[in-house]
Amino acid sequence: MKIFPFFVFFFSLLVLNGCGDKFQPNKEIKTDCTLGSEPVRKVLFVGIDGVRTDALLAANTPFIDSLLPHSYYNWNTDRGEYTVSVPGWSTILHGVWPAKHGLFDNTFKTNQYSTYKDIFSLAKQIKPTLSVANLSNWDDFLRITENENYAQRFDSDMDLKNDAIRIINSCTPDIMVLHFDNPDAFGHDSGFSPTNQPYLDAITLSDTYLAEIMGVVKQREAAFNEQWLVVISTDHGGEGTGHGNQYDLPQTRYVWSILHRPDLATSTELAIVNSVDLLPTMLNWLNIPVQSSWNLDGVALF
Numbered sequence: 001m002k003i004f005p006f007f008v009f010f011f012s013l014l015v016l017n018g019c020g021d022k023f024q025p026n027k028e029i030k031t032d033c034t035l036g037s038e039p040v041r042k043v044l045f046v047g048i049d050g051v052r053t054d055a056l057l058a059a060n061t062p063f064i065d066s067l068l069p070h071s072y073y074n075w076n077t078d079r080g081e082y083t084v085s086v087p088g089w090s091t092i093l094h095g096v097w098p099a100k101h102g103l104f105d106n107t108f109k110t111n112q113y114s115t116y117k118d119i120f121s122l123a124k125q126i127k128p129t130l131s132v133a134n135l136s137n138w139d140d141f142l143r144i145t146e147n148e149n150y151a152q153r154f155d156s157d158m159d160l161k162n163d164a165i166r167i168i169n170s171c172t173p174d175i176m177v178l179h180f181d182n183p184d185a186f187g188h189d190s191g192f193s194p195t196n197q198p199y200l201d202a203i204t205l206s207d208t209y210l211a212e213i214m215g216v217v218k219q220r221e222a223a224f225n226e227q228w229l230v231v232i233s234t235d236h237g238g239e240g241t242g243h244g245n246q247y248d249l250p251q252t253r254y255v256w257s258i259l260h261r262p263d264l265a266t267s268t269e270l271a272i273v274n275s276v277d278l279l280p281t282m283l284n285w286l287n288i289p290v291q292s293s294w295n296l297d298g299v300a301l302f
């Protein structure tokens, strides 16, 4: 009779494997570095997971500080309810609130992505030859978009940063999405707080990676007359060592957005920004008109 529990165990494993999400759990990795087709205007979106606004302002971030005099910014960006990562990044990268994209927790089971498409899919409807890339060190992040030419996951933010630099220099995609995860990990480990030094140090490290990436972008702008819109934001803040189900806490729900334009000589605080506004703003930069049939929830900020 001793064999019975083992049989149940293995049978359970088989059942669990067979009943996976219809939405593929392991996204195919795409390694084609397709040459970008836009000669001048490019978009770089940098998402830094789990960075509270007051912690960003408290952390030592010399590079972000240097961007602000040439940026639009907002320190009170509404990222909406359901304060975990999959709903948050879906809101940004699909340009609609959870009521439309259908995601309220960190699973993908109820996604309405086929109706409310991601930034890459929308952009390619208008400009099919665009080259688009998504780089993250969190597997699930890659499931939020599709139609990438290049999609890669990494074991660390440093590996991601190094590959982003390689990709910018080699094929120069028209839209690049980067997702850094390090600050969120430190927040969960020791606290999402503007007085928690390890959390602040993780934000500082993200700032140095951003500086290295932007160094390459600036070189290209000088050498090839490219113009990169660089949008930096986060998916949620946090309190204590968590952020789930905290949509009534301003330090978790209200985040920050920085939009750096190479042609901007001044620093401009935007009065109201919602996370859903970032997608139409990025498409607008690429001269992609937002279609009313997309039923987006945000507006282009400029």
Ligand SMILES: [Zn+2]
Residues within 6 Å of the ligand: 049, 050, 084, 085, 086, 088, 184, 235, 236
């Ligand atoms: Zn997150």
